[in-house]
Amino acid sequence: xxxxxxxxxxxxxxxxWVIGIIVVWELASFLLKYVIQDPMASAKLxxxxxxxxxxxxxxxILLEAGLVTFxxxxxxxxxxxxxxxxxxxxxSLSKTMERIAFPYLIVSQMIPVLGxxxxxxxxxxxxxxxxxxxxxxxxxxPVAVNMLSGLKSVEQEKKDLLFSIASSKFKVYQKLxxxxxxxxxFTGLKIAAPMAVTASILVDMLGSKSGIGVKILYSLYSNSxxxxxxxxxTSAFMGxxxxxxxxxxxxxxxxxxxxxxRKEGVRA
Amino acid sequence: xxxxxxxxxxxLAFGIALILAWQxxxxxxxxxxxxxxxxxxxxxxxxxxxxxxxxxxxxxxTISGALVGMIIGSLMGFMIAAIATFFPKWGxxxxxxVTALNAVPIVALSPIMNLWFSTGMEQKIAVVTVVCxxxxxxxxxxxxxxxxxxxxxxxxxxxxxxWTIFKKLRFPNSLxxxxxxxxxxxxxxxxxxxxxxxxxxSTSGLGFGIKDNLRKAEMAMGWSYIVVASLAxxxxxxxxxxxxxxxxxxxxxxx
Amino acid sequence: MxxxxxxxxxxxxxxxxxxxxxxxxxxxxxxxxxTGTSGADKTTSGKLDKVTxxxxxxxxxxxxxxxxxxxKGYYKDAGIDIEILPGGSDIIPEQQVYNGVANIGVTWxxxxxxxxxxxxxxxxxxxxxxxxxxxLVSKASSGINSPKDLKxxxxxxxxxxxxxxxxxxxxxxxxxxxxxxxMVQQDYTMNQLLKDEIDATSAMTYNEYGLLLxxxxxxxxxxxxxxxxxxxxMLEDCLFVNSDWIAKNEDLYVRFLKASIKxxxxxxxxxxAAGKVVxxxxxxxxxxxxxxxAKEVAKLVVPKDFDPAKIGYMDMAAIQQTADLAxxxxxxxxxxxxxxxxxxxxxxxxxxxx
Numbered sequence: 001x002x003x004x005x006x007x008x009x010x011x012x013x014x015x016x017w018v019i020g021i022i023v024v025w026e027l028a029s030f031l032l033k034y035v036i037q038d039p040m041a042s043a044k045l046x047x048x049x050x051x052x053x054x055x056x057x058x059x060x061i062l063l064e065a066g067l068v069t070f071x072x073x074x075x076x077x078x079x080x081x082x083x084x085x086x087x088x089x090x091x092s093l094s095k096t097m098e099r100i101a102f103p104y105l106i107v108s109q110m111i112p113v114l115g116x117x118x119x120x121x122x123x124x125x126x127x128x129x130x131x132x133x134x135x136x137x138x139x140x141x142p143v144a145v146n147m148l149s150g151l152k153s154v155e156q157e158k159k160d161l162l163f164s165i166a167s168s169k170f171k172v173y174q175k176l177x178x179x180x181x182x183x184x185x186f187t188g189l190k191i192a193a194p195m196a197v198t199a200s201i202l203v204d205m206l207g208s209k210s211g212i213g214v215k216i217l218y219s220l221y222s223n224s225x226x227x228x229x230x231x232x233x234t235s236a237f238m239g240x241x242x243x244x245x246x247x248x249x250x251x252x253x254x255x256x257x258x259x260x261x262r263k264e265g266v267r268a
Numbered sequence: 269x270x271x272x273x274x275x276x277x278x279x280l281a282f283g284i285a286l287i288l289a290w291q292x293x294x295x296x297x298x299x300x301x302x303x304x305x306x307x308x309x310x311x312x313x314x315x316x317x318x319x320x321x322x323x324x325x326x327x328x329x330t331i332s333g334a335l336v337g338m339i340i341g342s343l344m345g346f347m348i349a350a351i352a353t354f355f356p357k358w359g360x361x362x363x364x365x366v367t368a369l370n371a372v373p374i375v376a377l378s379p380i381m382n383l384w385f386s387t388g389m390e391q392k393i394a395v396v397t398v399v400c401x402x403x404x405x406x407x408x409x410x411x412x413x414x415x416x417x418x419x420x421x422x423x424x425x426x427x428x429x430x431w432t433i434f435k436k437l438r439f440p441n442s443l444x445x446x447x448x449x450x451x452x453x454x455x456x457x458x459x460x461x462x463x464x465x466x467x468x469x470s471t472s473g474l475g476f477g478i479k480d481n482l483r484k485a486e487m488a489m490g491w492s493y494i495v496v497a498s499l500a501x502x503x504x505x506x507x508x509x510x511x512x513x514x515x516x517x518x519x520x521x522x523x
Numbered sequence: 524m525x526x527x528x529x530x531x532x533x534x535x536x537x538x539x540x541x542x543x544x545x546x547x548x549x550x551x552x553x554x555x556x557x558t559g560t561s562g563a564d565k566t567t568s569g570k571l572d573k574v575t576x577x578x579x580x581x582x583x584x585x586x587x588x589x590x591x592x593x594x595k596g597y598y599k600d601a602g603i604d605i606e607i608l609p610g611g612s613d614i615i616p617e618q619q620v621y622n623g624v625a626n627i628g629v630t631w632x633x634x635x636x637x638x639x640x641x642x643x644x645x646x647x648x649x650x651x652x653x654x655x656x657x658x659l660v661s662k663a664s665s666g667i668n669s670p671k672d673l674k675x676x677x678x679x680x681x682x683x684x685x686x687x688x689x690x691x692x693x694x695x696x697x698x699x700x701x702x703x704x705x706m707v708q709q710d711y712t713m714n715q716l717l718k719d720e721i722d723a724t725s726a727m728t729y730n731e732y733g734l735l736l737x738x739x740x741x742x743x744x745x746x747x748x749x750x751x752x753x754x755x756x757m758l759e760d761c762l763f764v765n766s767d768w769i770a771k772n773e774d775l776y777v778r779f780l781k782a783s784i785k786x787x788x789x790x791x792x793x794x795x796a797a798g799k800v801v802x803x804x805x806x807x808x809x810x811x812x813x814x815x816x817a818k819e820v821a822k823l824v825v826p827k828d829f830d831p832a833k834i835g836y837m838d839m840a841a842i843q844q845t846a847d848l849a850x851x852x853x854x855x856x857x858x859x860x861x862x863x864x865x866x867x868x869x870x871x872x873x874x875x876x877x
Contacts, residue, residue: 009357013357013358013360013361014361016358017361017364017365021365039717039718040383040714040717040718043383043714044380044383044384061806096278099275099278099279100278100279100282102279102505103279103283103502103505104279104282104283104286106454106455106498106501106502106505107498107501107502109455109456109458109459109501110455110458110459110462110494110497110498110501111494111498112459112462112463112475112478112494113613114466114478114479114482114483114613114615115478115482115490115491115494117613117614118305118615118618118619118622119299119301119305119306121618121619121622121624122299122300122301122305122622123299123300125622125623125624127608127624141452141455142403142452145448145451145452146407146448146452149444149445149447149448153444153519183410183414184410184445184448186410187406187407187410187445187448190367190406191370191402191403191406191407191452194367194368194370194371194402195370195371197371198370198371198372198373198374201373201375201376202373202375202613205375205611205612205613206611206613206614207577207608207609207610207611207614207619208609209582209609209805213373213375214609214805214807215807216373216375216376217375217581217611217612218581218805218807218808219807219808220376220379220711220712221581221711221712222583222734222807222808222809222812223712223713223734223737223738224807224808224809227807228376231376232372232376232380235371235372235373235376236368236369236371236372237368238371239367239368239369239370239371239372240364240367240368240371242371243364243367302642304641304642304643305618305621375612378710379710379711379712379714382710382712382714382715383714383718386718386720388708466612467708467710467711468708468710469679469707469708469709469710469715469720469721470707470708471682471706471707471708476682476708479682479683480682480683482615483615483634483683483684484634484637484683484684484854485617485634485637485638485640485641485643487641
């Protein structure tokens with residue numbers, strides 16, 4: 001459906017969206033402040049132009065912090081998604097494995113950083129390594145779930161067919177299962193990418209001295225509402241960038257997804 | 269019947285092995301931990317038993333907030349995906365906005381929602397809603413759009429409307445993706461609810477219990493709350509699995 | 524076609540790995556500037572001993588003495604390569620010091636007592652704040668002039684161990700914390716009081732009270748209940764170490780304490796400058812607020828009639844009062860053991876000896 005949109009049109013759409021959001025936001029802030037007369041208006045929803053000005057005034061600090069956070073997010077994402085893919089393949093290899101592992105993967109997601117961090121610190125005893133491990137820990141789950149769904153969505157008939165021509169398990173994975181699950185995998189990666197940014201911001205707060213998380217924490221607790229919002233906006237930008245990195249990778253890897261009709265459908 | 273027993277048996281056996289290894293100090297030895305850093309299962313269990321009514325009440329507060337937020341968030345996420353499907357040119361921007369929201373950490377969302385809402389429950393639902401939107405929107409969009417083009421051509425050839433295509437083709441195709449998103453959201457809604465409670469204007473909920481007790485060195489109490497959260501998560505996950513099994517009888521993943 | 528899909532998977536994995544390696548090199552640069560750890564530092568500083576200090580909270584004038592000592596090179600003069608780790612809402616100093624992530628930590632006495640009672644081998648080795656900074660602040664309009672007026676009100680606390688002075692205040696005034704009023708968790712901002720969602724809020728003299736003033740309220744708009752005046756003060760910022768670590772590093776700690784005391788003395792004598800030093804470390808918080816905080820903290824470290832040469836002095840009576848209150852109001856389940864192994868001033872004596 002989204003085949004026919006040209007580059008120029010895309011640009012126009014994007015510009016309209018950005019302007020639209022700014023106008024709606026500006027309007028909402030105005031309503032809050034002057035029509036509803038909320039005394040906390042400037043903290044609840046500050047004017048976007050004020051946030052933008054803060055952004056411009058502090059662009060250097062925010063950019064530096066953003067780079068630290070983003071690079072950590074990238075490592076966390078790479079590590080987490082690799083683990084996620086690996087776990088999914090393992091679980092798809094044997095139903096028993098899946099049954100054993102899946103409930104515990106859910107459990108793993110229920111342990112908050114406050115409980116987990118001291119244990120990881122205790123094992124690793126290095127803050128930087130611990131931070132990356134925690135970021136990966138938060139990121140792997142959606143990738144594993146999506147990838148597993150993809151692997152499981154392969155029809156038995158197709159598997160049987162390949163096995164019937166005496167393909168090895170490895171061949172079946174190589175030729176059928178992995179290619180088939182790519183669209184699920186990229187969906188998972190698209191969810192995981194902004195989550196990796198979130199995770200990275202969270203680990204910034206684990207005693208780091210730089211990063212967007214630090215800016216958010218400090219500004220929040222010192223009532224610097226404008227810097228806080230500018231930092232939140234920075235994290236949202238990073239989310240969008242990370243999302244587009246995955247979309248771009250998807251186009252590179254699965255060029256047929258959008259451009260040409262796909263040979264095999266997901267429909268059963 | 270036999271397969272059903274096995275379904276439960278394997279993870280259970282694994283769990284028991286895990287708990288035994290934990291109880292008898294294997295973890296503590298390997299990871300160089302002291303029992304007062306990470307309490308052993310028997311201590312957690314006895315603490316939990318002693319505080320069961322309170323723990324269950326707190327669990328109810330957290331899980332109800334998480335579920336309401338997850339349902340609202342998932343519905344909104346799917347609507348955004350549907351809009352992006354019907355109006356690909358203009359609607360896709362909504363997906364980007366959701367993605368951007370997904371990169372805002374709960375630690376920042378919670379204080380914002382504290383400003384917007386006054387009770388802990390409202391704040392929690394709002395946080396969980398935002399957290400759950402993206403997984404559903406992105407999965408939903410994939411499900412609504414990764415469609416066999418021949419099926420679409422076929423629908424077009426019988427002059428089916430976009431709405432019919434959505435109903436008969438896109439929506440059924442998106443179901444496996446919706447369940448995938450729900451599995452992710454079960455986990456993220458509970459943890460989001462817990463973290464939002466760190467900052468909430470109330471003194472109930474699993475999150476408050478976890479934070480308050482872990483900070484005060486009441487490790488057994490804190491971990492018993494984590495155990496309750498985990499159990500709730502696994503139970504809800506099993507519910508999703510059962511619903512999925514019913515709803516997706518036709519799909520390859522269920523065979 | 525399928526072949527190409529497989530290669531595409533390979534490509535994904537390679538891409539992921541590339542991103543990882545690419546960023547890890549970028550990151551290592553970021554982390555060395557960020558945390559200034561190991562590696563390069565060691566080679567340049569030669570024989571300096573490395574010491575890591577874990578703060579209880581964010582880098583702010585609350586900890587100005589250490590930052591001043593660092594900026595003025597007092598630690599370096601004492602042969603110490605100091606690294607100051609910021610705290611945060613997910614960081615528990617007691618855990619960090621016990622784990623060995625940090626050597627020395629800053630925490631509150633009552634919290635430390637709780638960890639000690641649970642078996643953590645930690646020992647208190649210096650008391651920086653001599654007074655409690657905890658306030659219960661309400662708007663003048665809510666008519667809370669004395670603790671008794673809290674009856675039927677909503678009172679905010681951070682909990683997690685910060686609630687016991689308030690419990691003590693309530694009970695000392697015949698109020699039951701569960702039935703006579705509602706205790707509510709507050710986040711780390713002052714918004715709940717500003718929005719009138721709670722009637723009284725916990726606030727530290729040096730931080731949150733200042734935030735309320737900065738948000739436009741005047742001192743005359745606010746009513747303050749001070750824990751020191753009410754006789755329910757519990758001690759706050761103190762220094763503590765792992766018992767095993769101190770056994771091997773006694774001399775190192777004494778050198779650290781000596782340099783820290785020098786930093787604190789200078790900071791308290793000139794809070795204005797100390798605030799600026801902290802502001803230069805991290806500029807997220809405004810200079811004005813850091814200076815305000817420095818001035819307030821100076822009053823806690825060197826109260827009226829307190830000899831600045833005695834900074835870090837451990838007032839055993841005050842420590843005992845803290846322990847008694849912690850026991851009475853339920854933080855501790857058994858009386859705190861206050862002995863040479865848990866609270867010792869011997870290092871302080873050495874550090875302040877002429």
